[in-house]
Amino acid sequence: VxxxxxxxxxxxxxxxxxxxxxxxxxxxxxxxxxxxxxxxxxxxxxxxxxxxxxxxxxxxxxxxxxxxxxxxxxxxxxxxxxxxxxxxxxxxxxxxxxxxxxxxxxxxxxxxxxxxxxxxxxxxxxxxxxxxxxxxxxxTKKKRKITTGPEVKYDIRDEIGSGAFAQVKLCINRSTGEKFAIKIVDKKRFKLKNHSARPDALKSEVRILQQLDHKNIIKIEDVYEDEEKLSIVLELVEGGDLFDSIINHYEANDRGFDEQKAKHIFSQLIDATEYMHEKKVAHRDLKPENILLKDADTVKISDFG
CATH class of the missing domain: 2.60.200.20 (Tumour Suppressor Smad4)
Incomplete structure (x- = not known):
């Protein structure tokens, strides 16, 4: 009350x-x-x-x-x-x-x-x-004043995914209330896992992806960096990945997607891949686990590494 x-x-x-x-x-x-x-x-x-x-x-x-x-x-x-x-x-x-x-x-x-x-x-x-x-x-509950990093603009919430060198969390734009995903990369772990000869490989990749603008590719909203972490704010897609969708459909129907649906998904992937190649960008790890579903009919390529 x-x-x-x-x-x-x-x-x-x-x-x-x-x-x-x-x-x-x-x-x-x-x-x-x-x-x-x-x-x-x-x-x-x-x-x-x-x-x-x-x-x-x-x-x-x-x-x-x-x-x-x-x-x-x-x-x-x-x-x-x-x-x-x-x-x-x-x-x-x-x-x-x-x-x-x-x-x-x-x-x-x-x-x-x-x-x-x-x-x-x-x-x-x-x-x-x-x-x-x-x-x-x-x-009445006052928070500590944040002056740097993604928390200035975004309220960072619960974890929604994780990998070998990164966490993915829900975040909310403090001004608009719009939801995004934030991928927080541990730079030391990334370097150990990838054995990259180029120290700036990760940042170079992010700069390239910021130039991409396609309806079937996850869009980068913001990027923040400090000594330990690289934080990438991404479009939030909540429909799960294509791999789980294929498995769930098969278990429920004892068969894979029908030809029309498979054709529609594949057409979007070809269109997005062609766009990337025109921009001289290669994904290098394109698989169902890295293809997200915005809704039942729209896919988004994600996780470029």
Whole structure:
């Protein structure tokens, strides 16, 4: 639930002066929260005539409906205007309104965005004679400040794969909420495994792949490097690999793919390989395990080494 105090710090229900025919309320528990129950965020109203709220539940609906945890009764606020929720330590806002929700100056329309500590959320922009309606969100759990590396831009999450010299983890763009995969290469292990005569072989390969732009090749989004690791942010493909798809299909149907499906997959692979060769790039390890499925009909060549 969300518990609220008014602008002067009084309890919910105390008279609060309102302007522009708007009211702001929120549900409060019948009893005080238990000693161990602490808010994970606070909403501080931009317009001081409205109360602030403490967020205890992982998901909070904001809007005009009385059933919302945070109710904002204003003609320009939708029944459910937006949803604020957290997934572990990452906080998101999803616009669900007819007019949009503005976060840090950018209007969202049915979009989701990551919220940072102090982000400004505007439900109704200011008009002549009327102040804007909205709030700042303040996260109670402060993280250490990150100044370098992929964590500045991305929130790095759970491992989704691993190899002899690299881990692959889920990561989320802190500004947009978009999901990617990040391949974290241990440079020392890579060098021992590959016995490369060129110390810069890995970086050279990444530079080449950054030039590739084909619908059937995994796209590199960002690259970061320090003394120990090379971190490559990649397009996220969640459909598994072609090898597992072939095995699962055979076990379920007692036969391989039909000719039409096999032809469609092979056509995409030939098209992508021809494109690479035109760019003077060779994969050198093209096999079903290194071909990912974006969906049932679209393949993506990955893992260039």
């Amino acid at each position: 969300a518990s609220c105090v008014n602008a002067k710090g009084g309890p919910k229900g105390a008279p609060v002066p309102m302007t522009q025919d708007a009211t702001w309320a929120a549900d409060s528990p019948e009893e005080e929260p238990s000693q161990g129950e602490k808010p994970w965020a606070r909403l501080v109203a931009i317009n001081q005539n409205f109360p602030g709220c403490e967020l205890l539940e992982d998901e909070v609906l904001v809007g005009r409906r009385q059933t919302n945890k945070v109710q904002v009764n204003h003609v320009n606020v939708s029944g459910i205007h937006c949803k604020i929720y957290r997934n572990d330590d990452v906080v998101f806002i999803c616009d669900m309104s007819r007019n949009g929700t503005t976060v840090e100056g950018k209007r969202l329309r049915k979009e989701t965005r990551v919220l940072e500590d102090g982000s400004e959320i505007v439900l109704v922009p200011s008009t002549k004679g009327n102040k804007k309606i909205g709030f700042h969100i303040h996260l």
